[in-house]
Amino acid sequence: MRHQITALPDLDWNLTRPSADFLPMTNDLKVEVKKMLVENLMLQVAAEEIGDDQPLFGPDSLGLDSVDALQLVVALEKNYGLKISDPHAAKKTLQTVNNITATIEAHQAGKK
Numbered sequence: 494m495r496h497q498i499t500a501l502p503d504l505d506w507n508l509t510r511p512s513a514d515f516l517p518m519t520n521d522l523k524v525e526v527k528k529m530l531v532e533n534l535m536l537q538v539a540a541e542e543i544g545d546d547q548p549l550f551g552p553d554s555l556g557l558d559s560v561d562a563l564q565l566v567v568a569l570e571k572n573y574g575l576k577i578s579d580p581h582a583a584k585k586t587l588q589t590v591n592n593i594t595a596t597i598e599a600h601q602a603g604k605k
Contacts, residue, residue, distance in 0.1 A: 519594060519598070523545055523591070526593050526594055530555075530565070530590075533565065534561050534564055534565065543555060543590060545589065545591045547589060548588060549590075569593070574604075575596065575600045
């Protein structure tokens, strides 16, 4: 059964300290997402150089374009079963590694 994510869940982006049991999964997932970005989009940057809050698109960003966005949506569906069909949700989700990670975690929590 596939779930469709139509909007990023309401999360408190200003949390200063995530719970101890939440942090390891989040950090591991961020590393996975960064590696996925580098490998699937053939970026000329190391995964470790991508900031968690670094914009992926637009000015002062990683420099991704619309073709990269499409490839990223396909990779998220393939790797995490995350289907993003709403353009507004995609724009919000694909802003940063933190946004992508939060959406994946919300999707995985919804499957339980």
